[in-house]
Amino acid sequence: MAKWIRFEQGGKTGIGTLEGETIAVHAGDMFAGAKPTGETLNLSDVQVLTPCDPSKMICLWNNFHQLAAKNDFKEPKEPLWFLKAPNSYWPANRPIQRPATYAGKIIYEGELGVVIGKKCFNISEAEAGEYIFGYTCVNDVTAVDLLRKDKSFEQWARSKSFDTFGVFGPVIATGLDPMKLSIKTILNGKERQNYPVADMFFPPHKLVAAISKDVTLMPGDVIACGTSLGAGTMGDAHNLVDIVIDGVGSLSNVFDQVLPSPYLLGAPPKQKKICVVGAGAIGGLLAAKFALAGEDVTVIDQGAHLAAIQKNGLKLEWHDGKVQTAKMKAVNKATEAGKQDIVVLAVKAHFLDQVVRDIDSLLGPDTIVLTVQNGLPWWYFQKLGGKYDDHRLQSLDPSGVL
Numbered sequence: 001m002a003k004w005i006r007f008e009q010g011g012k013t014g015i016g017t018l019e020g021e022t023i024a025v026h027a028g029d030m031f032a033g034a035k036p037t038g039e040t041l042n043l044s045d046v047q048v049l050t051p052c053d054p055s056k057m058i059c060l061w062n063n064f065h066q067l068a069a070k071n072d073f074k075e076p077k078e079p080l081w082f083l084k085a086p087n088s089y090w091p092a093n094r095p096i097q098r099p100a101t102y103a104g105k106i107i108y109e110g111e112l113g114v115v116i117g118k119k120c121f122n123i124s125e126a127e128a129g130e131y132i133f134g135y136t137c138v139n140d141v142t143a144v145d146l147l148r149k150d151k152s153f154e155q156w157a158r159s160k161s162f163d164t165f166g167v168f169g170p171v172i173a174t175g176l177d178p179m180k181l182s183i184k185t186i187l188n189g190k191e192r193q194n195y196p197v198a199d200m201f202f203p204p205h206k207l208v209a210a211i212s213k214d215v216t217l218m219p220g221d222v223i224a225c226g227t228s229l230g231a232g233t234m235g236d237a238h239n240l241v242d243i244v245i246d247g248v249g250s251l252s253n254v255f256d257q258v259l260p261s262p263y264l265l266g267a268p269p270k271q272k273k274i275c276v277v278g279a280g281a282i283g284g285l286l287a288a289k290f291a292l293a294g295e296d297v298t299v300i301d302q303g304a305h306l307a308a309i310q311k312n313g314l315k316l317e318w319h320d321g322k323v324q325t326a327k328m329k330a331v332n333k334a335t336e337a338g339k340q341d342i343v344v345l346a347v348k349a350h351f352l353d354q355v356v357r358d359i360d361s362l363l364g365p366d367t368i369v370l371t372v373q374n375g376l377p378w379w380y381f382q383k384l385g386g387k388y389d390d391h392r393l394q395s396l397d398p399s400g401v402l
Contacts, residue, residue, distance in 0.1 A: 001175035003249065004030055004134065006053075007046035018043065018171055030172075031117050031133055031219035050091045051136055051172045052115060052220040057084040058211060059111075059140055059160065060226030064199050067228045079202050079210050082156040084140070084224075088166030096141055096234075096241075096255040097164045104145030106234055106255070109227035110185030110193045110243040113138040114204045115172045116221040123212045128205040131217070134174035135181070135204075137243040137251035138224040141165035144233075168222060173248040178204045185230060186242040193230035200225060271296055272341040275362055277334070277355055279309060282372055283346025288314040291326035298329040298337045306332055334358040344370045 005018045015030050016023040023041045028034035030052065061080045062073050090096065098106065117133025146159040160166075178197050185193035197203060202210060207223060217223075234241065234255045243251040272295045276287040279299040291297040291314075299309060309330040316324045331337055334355075340362045347355055363369070381391040 001173065001247075003171040003173050004051055005169075005171050006030075006049045006051050007041075008049055009041065009046045013049065014046075016041070029219075048091050048093055048170050050089050051169045052222070054086070054089070054220050054222045055218045056086075056215070057089070057166055057168075057222045057224060058082075058215075059084055059156075059224040060202070060207070061156070063201050063207075063226035064195065064228035065201065066195065066199055068201075070229060075201060079207055081211065082160070084166045085157065085161035086166075087163055088141075088161045090164040090167045090253075092167070092170035092251050092253065094253065095164075096139075096167065096253050097162075098255070098257045099143065099162045102143050102146070102162070104143060106257075107142050107144045107231055108185060108187065108192075108234055108241050108243075109140040109142060109231040110183050111138040111140050111224045111227050112136075112178065112181060112183055112197055112204070112245060112248075113168050114178075114208060114223040114225065116208070116217045116223070117219055119216065119218055120208075120212050121216045123209055125206050125209040128208040128212075131212075132204065132208060133219070134172040135176055135178055135245070135248050136168050136172045136222065137170075137183075137245050137249055138222070139167040139185075139241060139243050139251060139253065140224055140227065141167060141255075167251065167253055168224075169249075169251055171249045176247055181245055181247060183228075184242075184244040186244060187232070187234065188236065188238075188240055192232055193228065195228035195230070197225070199228065269294075273339070274298070274342045274344065275300065275334075275337045275340040276344040276346055277359075278345070278347035279305065279314065279330075280346065283344065284314050285316070286344055286346065286372070287328060288316050288324070288326040291328045292316075292324060297326075298331060298340070300331055300334060300337060302332055306330055335361045337362055339364045340367055342368045342370060344372060346372050 003018045004015065005023060006015050014025055015034060016025040021043045023043060025037045025039040025041060026034040027037050058081050062068055062076055068075060113136040115133045115136055116131060118131045120131040123131060140160060143159045143162060146155050148154055181197045183193065183195055184191060204225065207225060211223060237257060237259050239255040241253055241255060274290050274295050275298045276283045277300045279287055279301045287297050287299045301309060313325050313327040343362050345355065381388045
């Protein structure tokens with residue numbers, strides 16, 4: 001058994017066999033008797049490429065008994081396949097990219113890839129083994145919301161052919177019995193898929209023979225055998241996906257994304273903890289509106305104003321005569337409010353140095369601080385008369401505490 005790898009070093013592409021962390025460099029054609037050169041390289045010193053450069057990647061749908069049974073799919077009479085465009089081919093250990101033109105769900109599909117070693121057309125199942133070079137790991141990444149976006153036409157190639165969506169490698173393993181293999185997918189450390197090749201409707205030899213009756217298969221072509229139970233969304237901001245096939249290898253890629261607002265995806269709003277520091281005209285209006293919208297609001301104030309809010313809440317009187325009363329928690333110390341999702345600073349600017357000394361108790365790692373304070377603009381002394389008439393304020397923070 002050998003594990004073939006393709007790599008780049010110093011701007012040149014090379015091939016070799018991988019054992020542990022060492023590459024035995026070979027010369028010639030991987031599929032036509034490449035010979036060792038005697039040179040060895042450390043895996044860490046090269047950039048890993050896809051293990052071959054296919055003329056086409058053929059991908060299967062509905063090729064597993066368990067998945068078909070769960071979804072009430074009928075057993076297919078022949079392989080159901082589609083093509084993945086060459087621009088999508090992507091190697092191990094490089095980030096999968098979210099398309100700038102697509103904002104929907106992106107899913108992983110761990111699969112076994114069959115790599116063709118010799119040109120073939122219209123071969124039998126008994127002959128197929130002679131034309132299979134080896135096996136590799138595949139992640140058939142899919143922009144799943146596009147698949148059935150148009151009800152008149154299912155868009156298999158489009159949803160699966162974005163740049164970086166055809167991930168396979170890092171090696172091609174030869175000399176294996178594929179019927180003994182199992183495919184596992186691990187997402188952020190949790191196993192999501194674990195299914196056997198033996199559950200296929202069309203196992204590798206049968207599959208190669210059947211597809212060869214439709215198209216000429218060329219050396220390096222990859223047939224992704226389809227996926228089974230457990231394919232799912234890469235839904236976190238940071239996703240580490242590993243496709244693991246014991247005896248073949250481990251295909252690892254990161255998929256990072258800026259998550260859209262859950263509200264845009266139709267999720268119900270999550271209640272926020274909001275603290276308004278200073279419940280005057282502006283702060284009071286904001287606090288009341290937040291509370292009336294269902295948020296968990298706390299105000300920080302002092303004296304009679306604080307006592308009135310604690311007793312009666314905040315009352316909004318609108319120009320049309322409408323009156324609304326909002327109840328909320330009211331305290332005079334930041335330490336009594338606890339950690340918040342949002343902190344609104346609505347005090348006069350000249351009180352800020354007092355406020356910020358206690359504000360740490362309100363702040364968590366993701367707390368948003370919204371500053372709406374007023375009171376000392378740069379033009380504060382304009383036409384005021386006296387010693388500081390028309391003096392321009394250069395700094396509102398002479399002590400540096402802010």
